[in-house]
Amino acid sequence: MPTIEPLPHTTLSQIVGLLEALNDRGGKDDIYKLAKELNLELGDLMAALRAAETLEFVTTPGGDVELNDLGRKMLKARTAGRKKLFHAQIQKLPLFAQLHQLLEQAPGKRLDKETVLEELSKWLPDEDTGQLFQTAINWSRYAELFGYDQDTGDCFLPEE
Amino acid sequence: MLLQLDKINHAYAKPQGRVVVLKNVTASIDEREFVAIVGPSGCGKSTLLRIIAGLVAPTSGRVLYKDKPQTGVNAECAMVFQSFGLFPWFTVRENVELALEALGLPPRTQRTRAEFYLDRVGLGGSEGAYPRELSGGMKQRAGLARALAVEPNVLLMDEPFSSLDVLTSITLREEVLRIWEDKEFSVHTVIMVTHIIEEAVELADRVVILSPRPGRIVDDLRIDLPRPRDKRQQPFIEYVDRIFSKLA
Amino acid sequence: MARRRRWRVNRQALVYGTGLLVILCAVVLFYARGIDLTRLRLRSLRVPLALETLPGVALLSLGRMAVAYLLALVFSLTVAYAAATNRWAERVLMPLLDLFQSVPILGFFPAAVYLFISMAPGHRIAIELASIFLIFTSQVWNMAFGVYEAWSTLPHETTEVAQAYGIRGWLGFRRVYWPACLPRLIYNSIASWANGWYFLIACEIIAIGPLDYELPGLGSFLVHAAEEGRLDLLLAGLAMLLTIVIAMELLLWRPLSIWAAKFRFEQTATTMQRQESFMIQWWSRSPITRQTRRLFRLVSRWFVRTMRRRSWPQEQARLAVEQTQRVLQRAPQHSAWWLLAALAGALVVWMVFKAAGPVVGLFQEPVPPEVREIPGALGASFLRLLVAYLIALAWTLPVAIWASERAAVARIVIPIAEIAASVPAMALFPIIVVVVVRYLGDMNGASILLLLTGMQWYLLFNLVAGASTVPGELREAGRAFRLPRPLYWRRVLLPAIAPSLITGSITAWGGGWNALIVSEYFVYHGHTYAVHGIGAILNRAIYETGNGPLIVYSLAAMVGAVVILTQVIWRRAYRIASVRYRLD
Numbered sequence: 001m002p003t004i005e006p007l008p009h010t011t012l013s014q015i016v017g018l019l020e021a022l023n024d025r026g027g028k029d030d031i032y033k034l035a036k037e038l039n040l041e042l043g044d045l046m047a048a049l050r051a052a053e054t055l056e057f058v059t060t061p062g063g064d065v066e067l068n069d070l071g072r073k074m075l076k077a078r079t080a081g082r083k084k085l086f087h088a089q090i091q092k093l094p095l096f097a098q099l100h101q102l103l104e105q106a107p108g109k110r111l112d113k114e115t116v117l118e119e120l121s122k123w124l125p126d127e128d129t130g131q132l133f134q135t136a137i138n139w140s141r142y143a144e145l146f147g148y149d150q151d152t153g154d155c156f157l158p159e160e
Numbered sequence: 161m162l163l164q165l166d167k168i169n170h171a172y173a174k175p176q177g178r179v180v181v182l183k184n185v186t187a188s189i190d191e192r193e194f195v196a197i198v199g200p201s202g203c204g205k206s207t208l209l210r211i212i213a214g215l216v217a218p219t220s221g222r223v224l225y226k227d228k229p230q231t232g233v234n235a236e237c238a239m240v241f242q243s244f245g246l247f248p249w250f251t252v253r254e255n256v257e258l259a260l261e262a263l264g265l266p267p268r269t270q271r272t273r274a275e276f277y278l279d280r281v282g283l284g285g286s287e288g289a290y291p292r293e294l295s296g297g298m299k300q301r302a303g304l305a306r307a308l309a310v311e312p313n314v315l316l317m318d319e320p321f322s323s324l325d326v327l328t329s330i331t332l333r334e335e336v337l338r339i340w341e342d343k344e345f346s347v348h349t350v351i352m353v354t355h356i357i358e359e360a361v362e363l364a365d366r367v368v369i370l371s372p373r374p375g376r377i378v379d380d381l382r383i384d385l386p387r388p389r390d391k392r393q394q395p396f397i398e399y400v401d402r403i404f405s406k407l408a
Numbered sequence: 409m410a411r412r413r414r415w416r417v418n419r420q421a422l423v424y425g426t427g428l429l430v431i432l433c434a435v436v437l438f439y440a441r442g443i444d445l446t447r448l449r450l451r452s453l454r455v456p457l458a459l460e461t462l463p464g465v466a467l468l469s470l471g472r473m474a475v476a477y478l479l480a481l482v483f484s485l486t487v488a489y490a491a492a493t494n495r496w497a498e499r500v501l502m503p504l505l506d507l508f509q510s511v512p513i514l515g516f517f518p519a520a521v522y523l524f525i526s527m528a529p530g531h532r533i534a535i536e537l538a539s540i541f542l543i544f545t546s547q548v549w550n551m552a553f554g555v556y557e558a559w560s561t562l563p564h565e566t567t568e569v570a571q572a573y574g575i576r577g578w579l580g581f582r583r584v585y586w587p588a589c590l591p592r593l594i595y596n597s598i599a600s601w602a603n604g605w606y607f608l609i610a611c612e613i614i615a616i617g618p619l620d621y622e623l624p625g626l627g628s629f630l631v632h633a634a635e636e637g638r639l640d641l642l643l644a645g646l647a648m649l650l651t652i653v654i655a656m657e658l659l660l661w662r663p664l665s666i667w668a669a670k671f672r673f674e675q676t677a678t679t680m681q682r683q684e685s686f687m688i689q690w691w692s693r694s695p696i697t698r699q700t701r702r703l704f705r706l707v708s709r710w711f712v713r714t715m716r717r718r719s720w721p722q723e724q725a726r727l728a729v730e731q732t733q734r735v736l737q738r739a740p741q742h743s744a745w746w747l748l749a750a751l752a753g754a755l756v757v758w759m760v761f762k763a764a765g766p767v768v769g770l771f772q773e774p775v776p777p778e779v780r781e782i783p784g785a786l787g788a789s790f791l792r793l794l795v796a797y798l799i800a801l802a803w804t805l806p807v808a809i810w811a812s813e814r815a816a817v818a819r820i821v822i823p824i825a826e827i828a829a830s831v832p833a834m835a836l837f838p839i840i841v842v843v844v845v846r847y848l849g850d851m852n853g854a855s856i857l858l859l860l861t862g863m864q865w866y867l868l869f870n871l872v873a874g875a876s877t878v879p880g881e882l883r884e885a886g887r888a889f890r891l892p893r894p895l896y897w898r899r900v901l902l903p904a905i906a907p908s909l910i911t912g913s914i915t916a917w918g919g920g921w922n923a924l925i926v927s928e929y930f931v932y933h934g935h936t937y938a939v940h941g942i943g944a945i946l947n948r949a950i951y952e953t954g955n956g957p958l959i960v961y962s963l964a965a966m967v968g969a970v971v972i973l974t975q976v977i978w979r980r981a982y983r984i985a986s987v988r989y990r991l992d
Contacts, residue, residue, distance in 0.1 A: 012282075013297035017327030020334055024391055038326050048327055078338070079282050138295065144285035150293060158285070215571055233571060245569040249587045249671045258583055262574040290670075310573065 002094045004123045005054070007135045008047040012086065012142050018048045019057055019071050027067040034065065055089040087143040095136065096145060098123065100157075103146055109157045113148075116155055161227070162349060163189040163212065163314065168221035170207055180374040181207050182218070187368060187377060191313075192348045194340060196360035199370030200407060205353045206318055208375065212351060213237050213316050234314075238307035238347075242319040244299040246291040252302045253278060253287035256309050263310060277305040280345075281335065297328035304336070308345060315340075317352040321359065329359075337363055337387065357407075361399045362389050369406050379406050424503040426756055428971055431511060432964055433763035434519065436770070439959040457632045459644060461624075466648045469612070469626035472536070473604050476543035480600065483544075484552040484593075489585065492559035500749075502556070509549035510914065510974045512921040514610060515963045517542060518950055539623055542611040547600035550866075550915065554596035558589040563673060590668040598661050599869045602829035603919070605649065606862070609832045610926065627832060634839060642839075646831065653830045657823055776958045778945060782965050789928070789941040790969070793863075793920045796856045800864035800916065804871055805909075809901060812875030822872065829865035833858065837927065841937050851939045855927050862923030863916040870915065874908020875901070910981050914974060921970050942966050 021038060022029060029037075035045045049065060052058045057071035067075075074085050090096045102119060103109055113133070120129045120136075137148045137155070148155050168185040171178050181204035189195055197205045210216040212223060214233040223230040238259075246255050256274040257267075265273070278287050281301040291299055300320060307315055320336070321329035340350055354360055360367045361383055369379045381403065385395055487505070490497040524538035570576065570584050609627035622628045626649060633642035811818040833840075837858055844854035924943035929936075938944050942962060949958040 011295045011297055011328065013295065013331040014325065014327040017330035020330045021327070040326055044325070044327075079280060079335075083282070083284070134293070137293075138286075138298075141286040141289065142282065147285060147288065148293075149288055150290050210568075213572060215568060233574065235574065239569075239572045241565055241569065243563075243565050245565045247566070247569075247584065247587070248673055250583075258575060259573040261583075262576075262579055306573075 004094045004098060006124050006127045006132060007095065007139070008050040008054075009131060009135055010047040010051045011138060014048040015052050015055070015057070016074070016082070018045070018052055018065075019067060019075050022058065022065065022067045023072070023075055027072075028064055030064050031060070032063065054093065055086070056092075057089075083143060086139075087145060090139055090143050090145065095123070096140065099136065099140075099155075100145065103155060103157045110154045111156075113153045113155065161188045162191045162225070163351075164224035164227075165208075165212070166222050166224060168208070168211060168218045168223070170204065170211065170216070170218045172219075182211075183374040183376045185221070185370075185375065185377055187380065189349065189351065194350045194363060194365045195352070196364035196367045197351065197353045197370065198355065198357060198360050198367055198403065198407070199375060200372045201355060202373050203370045204373060204375035205370050208370070209239075209316055209318050209351065209353045212314075213239055215239075236313040237316050238310050238312035238314075239316040239318065240300070240303045240307050240320045242323055244291070244296075244303045244323070246299055246302055248291050251288050251290055252283060252294070252298075252305075255291070255302060256306045259306050259310050273309050274305075277309040278302070280308070281305045281339075295328070296324045297332060300324060300332060301335075304339075308339070308347065311346045313347065314349045314351060315347045317350065319353055319355065322355070333359060333363060341387070357400050357403050358391065361396060361403070362391065367399075367403060369403060379403075421503075423500050424507055424975075427504045427507045428967070430756055430759055431507070431967060433759040434516075435963050435967070436763045436766050436960055437759070439519070439956050439963070457629065457636065457638065457641060459641065462629065462644060462648055465624050465629050466626045466652060468624055469608060470652060472540050472611075472623075472625065473543060473601065473608070476540045476604065477547060477597070477601065479540070479544050480548035480551055481593075481597075483548055484555050485589075487552050488555035488559060488589075489581070491556050492585075498560075505549060505552055505556075506974070507971070508545075509553070510918045510921075510970050511967055512918075512925060512970065513542070513545045514607075514922050514925040515946060515950070515966065517610065520545075535623060539611045543604050543607065546607040546611075547604045550600050550603070551593065551596045553911075554592045555589045558592040559585060562588055587671045588673075590671045591665070594661065594664050594668050595869075595873065598657075598826055599829070599866065601656070602653075602826055602865060605653065605830035606832055607922075630832060634836065642836075649830065649832070650827060653827050657826060661826075662823075770957055770960060773957060776955060776961075778949075778958055779961050781940075781945065782942065782962055785940055785942045785945055785962075786965055786969055788939070789924055789943055792852065792856050792939075792941065793859060793917065793924070796859035796863055796920060797913070797916065799856070800860055800867050801913075804864055804868040805905075808868060808871035808875045808905075811872050818872065825865060825868050825872075829869075833861035845937060851937050854937070855939050855941070858927035859920050859923050862919040862927075866915040866919055867912045870908045870912025871905060874905045874912070917973070918970075921966065924966075942969075 021034065025034070025037075031045070031049065032042070034040075035042045038045070049058070049060070052065075052071070053060055057068065057074055059066050059068055070085070070089075074082055077085060091100070098119075099116070102116070103111055117129050117133055120127070120132055124132065140146045141148065144158060146155055146157050165185055165187045168182055169180070170182040171180040173179075185208060197208060199205045207216060211218050212234075214223070214230055214237070225234055225236070246252070247258070250258065253271075253274050256278060257270040260270040260273055261267075275284070275287060278284060281304050283298060283301050283305060286294065286298060289298075291302070294302070300323075303320075317336075321332055324332065336350075339345055340347070352360070352363065364383055367379075367381045367383060368377060369381070370376065371378045381399070383399055385399070389396055391397075487501055491501045492498070520541055521535075521538045524541065525534045527534060566584065566588070570580050575584060608625070609631055612625040612627035613622045613631060626645060630642060630645045630649075633639075633645055807821060811821045840857060841851070841854045844857060845851055848854070924941065925946055926943070928941040928943035929938045929947040942965065945962045946959065946966065949955050949962060
């Protein structure tokens with residue numbers, strides 16, 4: 001099983017915002033300088049940065065961050081296109097692949113939150129599973145990978 | 161001329177006395193214009209937006225919409241709020257459907273329209289989420305979807321990005337611009353209140369500058385730059401400086 | 409400037425004063441000539457005291473409570489909605505609500521009974537109505553205030569959004585106002601039911617002057633058991649009551665509170681602990697309820713559709729009216745209000761006119777000798793109330809703070825308080841009095857104890873609600889800076905609790921004045937237990953001698969004292985607290 005990495009605590013809007021900011025600056029910038037120009041704490045920028053890197057939208061040569069082709073494609077795409085790209089990329093992440101498999105095998109393709117949290121804490125015992133769950137759900141909702149119903153507390157795979 | 165502000169004055173009474181927030185504001189706004197209203201805090205720009213929307217009746221003066229004096233809430237305007245304005249006990253979709261229900265639409269139409277617009281702003285897949293589960297960016301997208309779903313003529317935005325973090329507001333600004341440029345959406349006229357000058361120059365065709373309280377129109381600039389606008393280029397910076405100097 | 413402020417204050421005082429005037433006139437009109445209830449042909453409905461009758465009478469009491477509660481619910485929603493949406497209605501209704509909340513209702517029981525019974529003399533339904541009305545008055549003020557507070561503290565943006573998107577009228581109520589008030593409504597309903605149970609006895613036994621009349625019910629059952637010394641039946645009755653209260657808590661209030669949590673306006677909470685309730689599980693999973701919910705949804709959708717069709721043109725018309733009147737901002741929203749105000753004014757004038765005669769007659773008569781005792785009695789009662797209040801405060805404040813800090817404690821404390829508050833202490837009064845007097849030798853102590861039972865629960869409920877509103881950040885800040893306990897209490901906690909403390913105290917004192925009437929004078933097994941107090945005077949005057957003028961003087965004195973204290977002390981304190989200690 002490939003190593004499951006925790007997700008940086010960031011939203012899609014922040015990731016795309018980072019790509020936009022880079023694009024405004026010609027596609028490449030020094031990380032520290034970027035943080036200063038945007039008036040961001042380095043820590044906040046790093047979360048979005050790590051996420052963008054994991055999703056293969058940027059590369060980080062040296063102390064810089066550079067927009068790559070996929071990232072540019074993401075920016076040019078419209079809402080539907082962005083979703084498709086994001087969907088394709090997060091499926092490559094072991095965490096989402098595992099969750100997807102879990103849901104596929106579950107009865108009725110539904111799993112309650114507690115079970116998912118348990119699994120998460122098994123894979124990543126040192127992480128804050130609550131926050132991890134929230135981030136994962138937010139990403140998968142956007143990508144329409146899977147959904148979460150707060151009333152029943154179930155995660156589910158959307159019908160095709 | 162879609163909207164006309166005719167000698168708008170507004171004041172309200174406080175225990176200490178009468179406070180004048182807007183003085184003699186006269187302007188006109190055409191269809192397909194993206195207008196930004198900027199000014200220091202307290203200059204009455206949010207109040208002006210609410211007067212345009214018909215939420216507040218001006219102490220004197222009038223608003224003319226399509227050449228007719230406006231009495232009461234303008235049903236052809238839709239507003240996006242700074243703190244999102246979502247009801248916490250409804251899901252995002254139910255929040256949008258509520259606005260459609262108020263229009264008298266049947267439930268099935270409510271649902272399809274809500275889902276359509278939520279999808280368009282990128283919330284497809286999150287319709288069943290409650291506001292407390294969502295980030296600021298997504299909540300504002302929901303607010304935007306709601307405003308678009310009633311298919312208004314004019315979109316009013318009250319400091320729509322000031323409750324969002326830097327990166328998220330970059331994304332949303334670009335999305336608002338896209339929506340405005342998209343021929344498919346019904347809204348072609350946007351009036352946005354903001355205190356961030358770069359934002360006004362990036363998005364708007366026209367910037368109306370208000371003075372500190374009591375708010376008077378100090379200037380009304382046309383921004384003649386093609387979009388998308390490069391913030392690092394000289395013309396952009398010049399506009400920003402011009403507006404800054406008018407505010408000082 | 410300053411002149412305008414004084415005028416605004418005067419308007420409130422005007423309404424309050426008018427209400428007070430009406431009440432005093434009512435007092436005079438009803439009591440001045442002495443109560444003569446023998447004219448009403450009443451039959452005594454005494455039910456034999458036996459264990460088999462217990463379930464039946466309990467059900468009857470439950471029925472009365474339920475009807476009164478529903479009436480109180482409708483009344484509260486209507487009044488609060490009017491006050492929260494219309495500024496003029498607010499200025500009239502809120503002072504009146506305040507006034508009625510502080511006036512001791514028990515003093516007016518005979519008058520209310522007289523009213524109902526004279527409408528349908530001899531019929532049982534009249535007495536049932538009187539009883540239900542009395543329960544209603546013990547439940548309604550608390551709920552009305554709670555709902556009003558929920559609606560008047562709605563975030564500004566919420567009302568703006570509703571206005572901007574045309575979400576008004578029935579739709580607005582259904583989707584915005586109703587959800588917004590639910591958490592508060594449910595919490596206050598629990599307290600109201602407890603208070604209703606507390607006064608149940610007084611509402612089911614109406615013994616005035618020569619009459620001894622009662623309704624079959626749990627309250628009368630308990631009293632008779634106590635009077636006849638049948639401890640076994642007394643305990644059985646109490647057990648029945650506790651069973652009902654606990655059942656309601658588990659089957660109704662608890663699931664409702666948990667469900668209502670989703671209507672709160674908290675911005676945080678992505679990981680809300682889902683409290684378990686088997687009721688909620690059953691409700692959401694069981695097929696029966698699913699069908700009932702489907703049915704309910706269909707019916708309500710049909711209802712809404714017909715309402716909407718009918719109300720749409722009306723909405724337009726009302727919109728037009730609203731818009732034209734928006735220009736005249738100073739004038740009230742609707743001309744109907746002027747008409748209403750004129751009618752009310754006429755009514756007030758008529759009442760004063762009618763009361764003038766008896767008042768004059770009252771002054772012409774020789775003043776009953778007991779009237780000289782009134783000021784002293786009032787003072788003594790006040791002292792007793794003060795002592796009871798301080799004792800109540802001494803234990804409720806720490807408990808409330810403790811409960812607000814540990815959720816586990818709150819989960820135990822509130823249900824226990826609910827149950828304890830529901831116990832109709834009046835049933836136990838005779839026993840308590842006898843016991844206390846035997847061991848302490850003084851009726852004063854017993855009286856204070858009895859007052860305590862009427863005062864402490866409302867105080868506790870309000871304090872718990874207030875303490876739980878201290879924002880988490882403030883609490884954490886206190887902990888982070890390692891503030892020493894007393895300093896933390898003084899600088900952070902107490903100011904945050906201050907408004908609830910004052911509201912709770914107002915309600916508690918209201919309950920205290922009410923309890924005064926029944927806790928200062930007893931006849932039990934031929935023995936008379938009494939203290940020197942205004943309650944004793946009133947009790948004797950109303951229930952024994954029927955001495956009209958005395959009732960008027962003492963009731964007027966009591967009402968006057970309550971009103972003065974409320975306005976002078978509590979309202980001022982509230983104003984100071986809300987200005988100085990606002991949490992923003």
